[in-house]
Amino acid sequence: MTNLLIIGGSDAGISAGLRARELDSTVDVTLVVADSYPNYSICGIPFYLSGEVADWRNLAHRTAEEITATGINLLLNHTATTVNAINKSVQVVNQQGQEQWLTYDKLMIGTGAVSTQPRIKGLDIKGVFLLHSMDDTFAVHQYMTTHQPQRAVIVGGGYIGLEMADALTHQGISVTVVEHSPTVMKTVDPSLGQMIAEKLQQHSISVINSTEINTIELQGTELVVSGSNGFYRTTDMVLVAVGVKPLTDLAMSAGLKTGIRGAIQVSKKMETNVPDIYAAGDCTETWHRLLNEYVYLPLGTTAHKQGRIAGENAVGGNREFAGTLGTQVVKIFDLAVARTGLRDLEAQEARLNPVTVEFETWDHKVYYPGAKKLRILVTGDSQTGKLLGAQIAGHYQGEVAKRIDVFACALFHEMKVEDLSELDLSYTPPLSSPWDPVQMSAQAWVKYVNKSKF
C-alpha cells in the first residue's frame, strides 16, 4: 500500500490527492495544510471582499468533510518544515510548536506561492495589505468592517489588483490604481490595457500609470502613499498586489533543484530531481507548449492539471503534462479580457516571426438585439502561417472567455491561422455569425499577411 504524503492543500495538492485516490483506492493519502482552509478558491477572494459572495466558506471548492469523504487524511494547521529524502520523512509543526515526523513512499510538494513584497517603505503599517491567503483575506475584511475605509490605493494593475479595484468600488470605496507600466494589465497588449483603463475610469477609478510607489506613511489617521512622478495620495487603506513568487523553503530542505525565479524544476511527469518527490502548482516551473521551454507562470488551471498528473504518477501512472498556453481571462466590471498563447512581443523574443492583426466585430449578428463589440488580436507566424496566440476584449456576455478557448484548442493542435476557417463552429444569429468572430479575425490576419507579402 503506497503512502502518498502531500504538502499543500490548495489546487495542486488537492488535485494530486483526489486523482491518486480515484485511480487507486488502496493508496494512503495524507494532506498537510498550513492553515484551516484546504481547497479554497483563492481566485474567488476578490468576490468575497466585493460583497458578492456573502460567506467566505462558499469559496471552498470542497469542504473538509468532502475531502475526507474521498479517503484523504487531512492534517490542518500543520506546516511542513524539513524533508529528509534519505529516510523519506517530513517534519511538520503545528501551531503550538509541536513537531512530528511523517514518513512517505511518495511525496508531493504543492506549497504554492506567496505575494511578492515590493521595496516599499511602510508595508507593515496597519491598513496596508498583501493579499494571497485566506488569512490575508480575513485581515482585509476585518479592517474594512471596523474602519469603513472610504478611499483605497491599489499598488499593481494586474489581475488581482484590478479585480480588487472592481471589488472595492462595489463596496463604495473610492479607488486609485497605481501601475508601474505604461498601461494596466501588462499581460495583454496596450490597446486592450487601454480599454480596461477606460472601463475603470467609467467606474470613477483613478488609474495612474508609469508610476512606482516608494513610501507609505501614517499621518494621523490617514495613510499617505507617495511615489515617482510626484505621486502623492492620502487614503484609508492600501492593497499591494504586484505578483507572487514560489514558496520553496521546504523544497530547498529536500535538495530539490530550482530554476526560474526560484521555482522547483520538474519533469513533464512532475518529478523533481529527487526520487519519489513530485512537485506541482505555483511553486514549480511550468512547461510552455509553444515556447518549448520552462517558464514561471503560476495559474490555478495549471496547478490543477499538474497536481492531477503528479497524483496519477505517484500511484504508478505515466502521464505527462501537455504544457501551458498561458490561457487567462479576467472580468473587470462587465469587461472580459482574455488571452492565450504568445503576444507579438513574446513571440519576437522567442525568435519567431509574429504578425499581429487587430480586428473588431460583434459577438453576434448585429440585427439581433444586444450585440456586443469584440476586439480581437490574432498573432500568427508570417513564415509558417501558424497561429501563435490571440487576445480578446469585450463584454463578458459576448462569450469572450470561451472564444479564447476555441483559439486555445486551435493552438494546442498547432493550427495554421488560415485553417481556423475549417472549424465547424456553431451559429445562430443571437449568438454568433456564420463565420464566428474567431474565424473572421483569423481571415483578417490571413488577408493582411498575404497583402503585405506582395
Added chain:
Amino acid sequence: MTNLLIIGGSDAGISAGLRARELDSTVDVTLVVADSYPNYSICGIPFYLSGEVADWRNLAHRTAEEITATGINLLLNHTATTVNAINKSVQVVNQQGQEQWLTYDKLMIGTGAVSTQPRIKGLDIKGVFLLHSMDDTFAVHQYMTTHQPQRAVIVGGGYIGLEMADALTHQGISVTVVEHSPTVMKTVDPSLGQMIAEKLQQHSISVINSTEINTIELQGTELVVSGSNGFYRTTDMVLVAVGVKPLTDLAMSAGLKTGIRGAIQVSKKMETNVPDIYAAGDCTETWHRLLNEYVYLPLGTTAHKQGRIAGENAVGGNREFAGTLGTQVVKIFDLAVARTGLRDLEAQEARLNPVTVEFETWDHKVYYPGAKKLRILVTGDSQTGKLLGAQIAGHYQGEVAKRIDVFACALFHEMKVEDLSELDLSYTPPLSSPWDPVQMSAQAWVKYVNKSKF
C-alpha cells in the same frame, strides 16, 4: 480573364463570389439571384417576425451596394432555368418572362433548398405558410399585420419551428407546436428535447408530440387543424416547418449527378461531375468529417465554407472542404441548445462503439452570483477513447454556444475524451471553473467508461 457565373445569391453563392474576387481581382463575377434579396440571413427571419428586428432590410449580411462594391455584378430577379454544359452557357429568365443566355468559364451552382411540403391537405389555404424565403417572410408578416392572429399552430418542432414558436409568443400569439417525434428538436437527445419542451411550456406554448397533422380546413374565419391521436385545434394561422430539400432543377438540366435526398454530388473541392461546374451549399451533399461519408445536412455555416472553397478553386485554387461536424446551436427564449459531432444513436448506426454520459454542472463557480446550470452529454468511443460528439443545454449566457465550439475544435482534431483535460482553457470564477465544464464532463465520461470496464 476568367468569367465566373454564380447561380444563387444566398450564403454559398455570395461566399464564392467574394472569395473569388478577393483572390483574383481580374475575375469577372456575375451573380444571378432569383429575387431582390441577395445575401439575406434567412436564419434571421424568426427574429424579424418576432419584432426583435424592426426592419427586414437589417437581415441582409451585406447590402446590394456592398456586394457590387466588391466588383461582383448582381443580376437580381432572374431565375436560371437551363444549363448548357457543352457551350458553357446558362439560360436565365426575368420576372417579365424575358430569356437570355449567359456564358461562363466557371459555373457555381448555389441554388439552395426549398421547404419540404408534407402531405397535409389544405396547405394552400390562406393563413397557412411555409417559411424559407424572404417572400415567404413578407407574406407571413403581412398576414400578421392585417389579420392580427391570436393563435397559431406550428407544424414541426425542429429549429425553425421552435424559433418561430418563440417569435410568435413574443408577438403575443398563443402557440401550439405539433411534432411527429416523441420529443421536440429530435436532432438532440430526448433529455434535452424535454428541457426545451419545459421551456416552451413555461412560456405557455402547448407542445404536442408524436402527432402527425393530416388536414387543415377553413371553417368560417377560423382554420381547423387536425391530425393523428385525435389532435384537433382551431387557430388563426398555421406555419409548416418540417425541413428542407435541395433545389436542383437547374443542376439536373446540366446533367449533374445527384445523390442523398436528391442533393448534388460534389468532390471535396466542390466540383460536380461536369467539368467547370461547382456546387455548394444547401443544394449539395456534405462531406461529414466523422462519418467519412456524404450526408445531406444543410447549414448556413457549411454553405459559407463550401461556397468560399468553390470560389477559391474556380479561380485556380486547390482547397478542399474539411468536412462538417454538424455543429449547431439554437436559442429558444433564454435556453441555448447546441450539438456537435455524433449522438449515440448516430454513432451506433455508423458501427462505432459509443458511450454517452450525461453530466450537470454550473457554467461558473457557483459562489459567484448568476451561475447557470449546464447539462452536457459527452459521446465517446469506448474502444478507441475518441470523442465522438457532445450536446449542451443551458441558459444562453452560460457560454453554451462557444463551449460546444471547444468540443467541435477537439473533434476536428480527433482528440480522445481523456485528453480534453490537457486543454489550457480560460478560468476566472465569474466565467468558469479551474476545470471548465467541457473538461469536467469529459472526466465524468472517462470515469464512467473505466468503471464499466472493470
